[in-house]
Amino acid sequence: MTNIVIIGAQWGDEGKGKIVDLMSEKADVVVRFQGGNNAGHTLVVNGITYKLSLLPSGIVRGKLSVVGNGVVVDPWALREEIGRICALGTEVTPDVLKISDQATLILPLHRELDQMSEAAAGKGKIGTTGRGIGPAYQDKVARRAIRVGDLAEKETLSGKVDNLLLFHNALRKGWGQPEIKKEDVMAQLEEISGFILPFAVPAWKILSQQLKQGKKLLFEGAQATMLDNDFGTYPFVTSSNTIAGQAAVGSGVGMKEIDKVIGVVKAYTTRVGSGPFPTELFDADADRIREVGHEFGTVTGRPRRCGWFDAVLVRQAIVVNGVENLAVMKLDVLDQFDEIKVCVGYEYKGRKLDYYPMQMNAQAEVKPIYETLPGWKTSTYGVRDYEKLPENAKKYIERLETLLEVKIGMISTSPEREDTVIRIDPYEK
Ligand code: IMP
Numbered sequence: 001m002t003n004i005v006i007i008g009a010q011w012g013d014e015g016k017g018k019i020v021d022l023m024s025e026k027a028d029v030v031v032r033f034q035g036g037n038n039a040g041h042t043l044v045v046n047g048i049t050y051k052l053s054l055l056p057s058g059i060v061r062g063k064l065s066v067v068g069n070g071v072v073v074d075p076w077a078l079r080e081e082i083g084r085i086c087a088l089g090t091e092v093t094p095d096v097l098k099i100s101d102q103a104t105l106i107l108p109l110h111r112e113l114d115q116m117s118e119a120a121a122g123k124g125k126i127g128t129t130g131r132g133i134g135p136a137y138q139d140k141v142a143r144r145a146i147r148v149g150d151l152a153e154k155e156t157l158s159g160k161v162d163n164l165l166l167f168h169n170a171l172r173k174g175w176g177q178p179e180i181k182k183e184d185v186m187a188q189l190e191e192i193s194g195f196i197l198p199f200a201v202p203a204w205k206i207l208s209q210q211l212k213q214g215k216k217l218l219f220e221g222a223q224a225t226m227l228d229n230d231f232g233t234y235p236f237v238t239s240s241n242t243i244a245g246q247a248a249v250g251s252g253v254g255m256k257e258i259d260k261v262i263g264v265v266k267a268y269t270t271r272v273g274s275g276p277f278p279t280e281l282f283d284a285d286a287d288r289i290r291e292v293g294h295e296f297g298t299v300t301g302r303p304r305r306c307g308w309f310d311a312v313l314v315r316q317a318i319v320v321n322g323v324e325n326l327a328v329m330k331l332d333v334l335d336q337f338d339e340i341k342v343c344v345g346y347e348y349k350g351r352k353l354d355y356y357p358m359q360m361n362a363q364a365e366v367k368p369i370y371e372t373l374p375g376w377k378t379s380t381y382g383v384r385d386y387e388k389l390p391e392n393a394k395k396y397i398e399r400l401e402t403l404l405e406v407k408i409g410m411i412s413t414s415p416e417r418e419d420t421v422i423r424i425d426p427y428e429k
Helices: 016-023 057-061 075-087 108-124 133-142 146-152 152-173 182-199 205-212 284-292 309-320 360-365 391-404
Strands: 004-008 030-031 042-047 047-052 064-067 096-099 215-219 260-266 269-271 305-307 324-327 338-347 351-353 367-374 406-413 420-421
Touching: 004 016, 016 042, 016 057, 016 215, 016 260, 016 351, 016 406, 030 205, 042 057, 047 057, 047 075, 057 064, 064 205, 075 133, 075 182, 096 108, 096 182, 108 133, 108 152, 133 205, 146 182, 146 367, 152 182, 182 284, 205 215, 215 305, 260 309, 309 338, 309 391, 324 391, 351 391, 367 391, 391 406
Parallel strands: 004 215, 004 260, 030 064, 030 215, 064 096, 260 324, 324 406
Antiparallel strands: 042 047, 269 305, 338 351, 338 367, 406 420
16 A cells, blocks of 8 residues: 655655646545646647646546645636536546545635735735735634535534635725725625535545545645645745645545655756745747756746756755655756756855845855756657657756665656656566
């Protein structure tokens, strides 16, 4: 029995969806444990492209898919997503999709507040996805959120909405926004509860039963370590903990059940939204990475910021997640570069640093110290066998292993799931 957590070790969009999809063949249950529909996981299965936001990637393969208590759920967005996925021929029924009744709901007022506070922040904005993720988590922590299962208890719902609006209307008043009427929120909840409640279950209990039956759980992280609310580039982060430890908290599975953590990185680095990014490029190399790597956001369509691989950040991510092996994605995007750089340390105020400091100015001002490796100038697109990679590509991979002190178990060379070099199968080792 192997229960595995997959997390992003950079700023998201590493290609976790492909790795989860690849591994879901051997897993029985796929579990989301944080985030919401800010995530964008692209899967290509039998030539069909699936863009998932809230649904666990296992859904496409008919695996039991669980949305844990740590997730924030926008039921309207979910209804729309299920509609899209069903139109591609995938069945999404309460038999395969289970949503924790303890998960927090994202309401239209959260989406509006997310967009309002971003607009008010002007230059200091975080560059959120505008999906209401932050405001929903704020309400959760402040103990005034409406949770999925609350929709089933009509006698307490009205009081919960009163409590929620007491806060939100005071805030809106301060911002010169019109008040939200209770009857409107009640009508929204009434309208959506028939859709969401059939999926609502005590997910921790379902997962416990699965474990007792010896089923393999695959935990699908969203966003990534550098967007983690504690360990990321705060305040330019998301509002949840994205690291592997959250898999237990956000699903109700005891931490001793988790056997392994796999980190996913790109062969370079990207970021969407604002915030520091030491190895960011602003030249033709950035344009080339963006074009070859199709680096535009799945959720928002925004062009992603692109730069070289940052071994300092990834080393940090390996530590805080307890990563055992890495998957390196999109190696083929670097195929035509003469030289490839890797950040191996930082310089800050005349000092060398071997970690990323937490202060905002320091994070923005550290200068990367680069090591330059020769490119391979040969296509690696679709290569599935490590020995068939060009020598310099192997040297690149092996240099990363030395710098990061972990083994690179998988290397992806195209969006297709079969186009993956598997050096260490997480289910076999
Ligand atoms: P939020 O999660 O919408 O609040 O956005 C906070 C930050 O996280 C912004 O910089 C977003 O661009 C980033 N972010 C959120 N979800 C993702 C994701 O799935 N991939 C990459 N970046 C993300």
